[in-house]
Amino acid sequence: MPRNAEVIRQWTILREIERARAAGVTIDGLAGLCGVTTRTIRRDLQALEEAGFPLFDDKSLDDGRTRWSINGQAFKGLAAGLTLSELSALYFSRTLLASLTGTPFKDEVESAFVKLSAALTPHMRQFLDQLPRAIATKPDPARRLPGDDARRQRAIARTLEATLHQRQATLVYHSKSSDRTKTYHVHPYRLAYAQGGLYLLAYVPEYGEVRTFAIERVEDLSLLEEHFTPIEELPDEAFPDSLGVHSGPTxxxxxxxxxxxxxxxxxxxxxxxxxxxxxxxxxxxxxxxxxxxxxxxxxxxxxxxxxxxxxxxxxxxxxxxxxxxxxxxxxxxxxxxx
Incomplete structure (x- = not known):
């Protein structure tokens, strides 16, 4: 049997046990759900217990049947206390977050997963590390960003500060279409990540409209003392009227x-x-x-x-x-x- 099928089945068992809460789940019920024998389910339960998952069996109900349950708040070290499903889903999402490679958030995402991993026992980590084998992603092509990376990171940090605190800014930008560098006075509204690139959506008073600037072509961004009040409310979704990264009439x-x-x-x-x-x-x-x-x-x-x-x-x-x-x-x- 492929190892992936075993991992997916054991993941299904964990989710079903947690979903049942205090009522618990019988081995017969799990066997029917997974389409395998009760012997296979017993082996799976033993493997999960050995991995450190806090499973326990109980015969306290009137029918005398053994039911399996889990301590859903067993992961200490996480401030709020995540359930098994929440923790596993988050751990599993590392595969989906691969699209952040090449963005300024990559290091922060990796750091967060290091801390998340520290809340697990070695056997739990070993089990959860196999989950991404069940699904693979192909991220959008990441932008190749030549030049001074430190300068670019400073520009991103300043852009974030400008958007969060509604600070006006002076933007030095190299346009790909005209192959010219121009200085803009802008009101930075939002950063948007799309199709492997990071973009600044900013209102340009000179043109009276919101324009899109690719971050990799920002040569400099200086914050001004003046603040701004957004004139235009942006939709929650980035570039909602485009199949790509464009804003304009439809x-x-x-x-x-x-x-x-x-x-x-x-x-x-x-x-x-x-x-x-x-x-x-x-x-x-x-x-x-x-x-x-x-x-x-x-x-x-x-x-x-x-x-x-x-x-x-x-x-x-x-x-x-x-x-x-x-x-x-x-x-x-x-x-x-x-």
Missing amino acids: SRVDIAFRPEAADYVRGRAWHQSQQLEERGDGGLTLTLDVCLDRALTSWILSFGPGARVIAPDSLVREVASQIEEACAAYRAGGPGRA
């Missing part, structure tokens, strides 16, 4: 998907505005209200011939132009040419 977008791509599209929540219309040939039409940005165009192109933009016309032309340009590049390259 447009109604209609995309037709062929049957071979339709199953993949209908099986996912791409955006809170999405509407699906099924077609008789097995395909579908997806409608979104989103920004017309690079992220949207790239997403559509990723489906190749499986997707065709219906509206708006400007997006139809943009996607068609990129496809034609790519085809021309392939034709010009010829076989075996770079």
